[in-house]
Amino acid sequence: MSDVQTVATLADAARQMGADSAYLGGGTVLMRDVNAGTAPSRLVRTTDPALGEIRALGDRVVIGAGVTMAQILAHRDLDFLHPVARLIGGPQVRNMGTVGGNLFAPHPYGDFAVALLALGAQVTMAGASSGSARPIDDVLRDRERPSGLVASVEVQRPSAGSFGFRKVSRVKPKGVSVMSIAVLAPQSGGRIQGARVAWGAMASGPVRGQAVERALDGQSLDSTTIERAAQVATDGLSPPTDPLATSWYRQEVAGVHLRRLLQSMGGR
Missing domain, CATH: 3.30.390.50 (CO dehydrogenase flavoprotein, C-terminal domain)
Structure with a gap:
């Protein structure tokens, strides 16, 4: 049985992460390990409201790492991602699965990350790499040894039909x-x-x-x-x-x- 520690901010959560811990976001993948008894002994989660925010900045959109597929589908500024989010699992998964978690979903999952990779998204981390955005290519390449927790993903709206x-x-x-x-x-x-x-x-x-x-x-x-x-x-x-x-x-x-x-x- 894993112990769950809840902290106020994502920065706090990043500081709590260690070799014996895992970050608990939507839990669509991690909870399977919890139920099977193979999860790390300590789970870290946060109630940081910034993780659920979606902000339009001109032709770019910043998506909090805790935004769910259901939130993507409900947001008009993310209409170009609606066809992707609609194909992520069923209603239960879309209500829980998060943008940040999808970046680390194991094969053959991670369809939303595929879309973000094609869009050339920029990823902002909390933890060792906090403060500056990184190309999603680098984050996905290093996802087996992440240098922090995902705070947000920024994408540029593609032109119509592109x-x-x-x-x-x-x-x-x-x-x-x-x-x-x-x-x-x-x-x-x-x-x-x-x-x-x-x-x-x-x-x-x-x-x-x-x-x-x-x-x-x-x-x-x-x-x-x-x-x-x-x-x-x-x-x-x-x-x-x-x-x-x-x-x-x-x-x-x-x-x-x-x-x-x-x-x-x-x-x-």
């Missing part, structure tokens, strides 16, 4: 992901500039699809470009084999689903 998300699962509509794909493809003068592509369930955690990004950058989103992107969909990736799908299957279908996503974003 962001797309697709989740592939065997149980519709809310099953665990066989894979998920997020694409940010902003255009200038009819050409894609600064493409970001992210995959979920195609590695141990969310990962960039750099080969696809190179195939998209500088191109118009037409059928030729989409086919080139689909052909290199899994270049540089080593998809896992798990009870949901084999590595071979993921490699075989990734290009198909990437093609469909890009076509849905207006590809001709």
Whole structure:
């Protein structure tokens, strides 16, 4: 049985963290370990109200780490993330699962983190790395040894039609992901500039699809470009084999689903 310690602020919670402790946010993953008797001996939680705040700052939105998927769906400034949050579990999970927790969700979970990775989110931490925002790429790379607790995530609103998300699962509509794909493809003068592509369930955690990004950058989103992107969909990736799908299957279908996503974003 784990002891639960409640503190007033996230900074206090960060100071309380140690080798024998875990942070308790929404608990959608951690509570399974608690019930199985495999959780750390001490759980730390906070009642810090800042974790539940959503603030619009011009074309950017700051999302507290404790904001739930249900809150995302209820906030009009986050309408570009509604299609992602809607596919996270069922109502119970969406009411409890948090933005910060999703960054550390184990394979094959973490679909919301995939979307944030494609959007190039910036993550502010409390603890050893407090004070300055870090690129989400760095936070996800170091998520097995985080240097603090997530305080907030900041994203820029994508231009209309430049962001797309697709989740592939065997149980519709809310099953665990066989894979998920997020694409940010902003255009200038009819050409894609600064493409970001992210995959979920195609590695141990969310990962960039750099080969696809190179195939998209500088191109118009037409059928030729989409086919080139689909052909290199899994270049540089080593998809896992798990009870949901084999590595071979993921490699075989990734290009198909990437093609469909890009076509849905207006590809001709």
